[in-house]
Amino acid sequence: MLTQDEIKQLVANQAAQLVQNNMTVGIGSGSTVYWLIMELGKRVKKGLLFQAIPTSKKTAALAAQQNIPLAELNDVNAIDLTIDGADEIDPNLQMIKGGGGALLQEKMVAAASRELLILADHSKLVQHLGNFPLPLEVIPFGWKQVQREIRESYQVEAVLRMQDDQPFISDHGHYILDCPFQQIEHPDILTYELNGIPGVVDNGLFVNMADLALIGFPDGRTETMHK
Numbered sequence: 001m002l003t004q005d006e007i008k009q010l011v012a013n014q015a016a017q018l019v020q021n022n023m024t025v026g027i028g029s030g031s032t033v034y035w036l037i038m039e040l041g042k043r044v045k046k047g048l049l050f051q052a053i054p055t056s057k058k059t060a061a062l063a064a065q066q067n068i069p070l071a072e073l074n075d076v077n078a079i080d081l082t083i084d085g086a087d088e089i090d091p092n093l094q095m096i097k098g099g100g101g102a103l104l105q106e107k108m109v110a111a112a113s114r115e116l117l118i119l120a121d122h123s124k125l126v127q128h129l130g131n132f133p134l135p136l137e138v139i140p141f142g143w144k145q146v147q148r149e150i151r152e153s154y155q156v157e158a159v160l161r162m163q164d165d166q167p168f169i170s171d172h173g174h175y176i177l178d179c180p181f182q183q184i185e186h187p188d189i190l191t192y193e194l195n196g197i198p199g200v201v202d203n204g205l206f207v208n209m210a211d212l213a214l215i216g217f218p219d220g221r222t223e224t225m226h227k
């Protein structure tokens with residue numbers, strides 16, 4: 001039986017083979033994507049030529065270490081393929097992302113991509129989104145107003161994400177509120193409502209964005225989910 005980390009490596013290695021010469025590829029964030037970057041680094045060493053649009057500072061640093069050429073989202077017209085991880089995936093490929101706090105840049109890169117491939121181990125599959133607390137990226141100024149609004153509208157107690165006893169700061173200088181919705185019936189409606197709250201920059205619901213998900217299992221099997 002494979003460990004969770006070995007499963008992540010398995011799906012990441014398979015996905016890395018999809019990257020071809022001259023492609024522009026969005027590279028997600030997180031521990032699954034770590035293995036993708038490692039494998040792409042090996043392929044670059046062997047002569048693969050492509051450019052990557054990173055979705056976080058961490059990913060950019062790791063990709064640079066692997067000599068993967070990086071480009072800015074503003075400098076490309078389109079992205080051929082983005083490969084990313086997820087925190088929860090439902091049967092319709094709707095997702096919660098942002099466990100690592102990279103949701104804003106991840107969503108912008110995904111939205112600019114012709115294709116979004118999600119990599120995950122089987123533990124990320126759920127029937128209904130919401131068990132994983134939904135991350136909301138908020139402007140630090142007045143974040144408590146957003147927390148109050150979530151409490152009053154949804155009876156959900158949003159928790160300010162902390163790191164080393166300080167509020168966690170996203171790559172774009174924002175706070176993250178983790179919202180334990182428990183069960184999200186209509187992710188399409190909720191994402192629209194949440195982004196309408198003044199002070200919310202974006203939320204971790206990725207609705208109708210993923211085209212494919214490659215899921216790995218402890219017995220070494222992988223399965224592809226289509227939208």
Ligand SMILES: O=C[C@H](O)[C@H](O)[C@H](O)COP(=O)(O)O
Nearest residue numbers: 030031032085098100101102
């Ligand atoms: O902000 C983080 C991202 O959305 C990640 O893609 C997500 O948290 C999954 O990460 P991991 O592969 O480490 O479970």
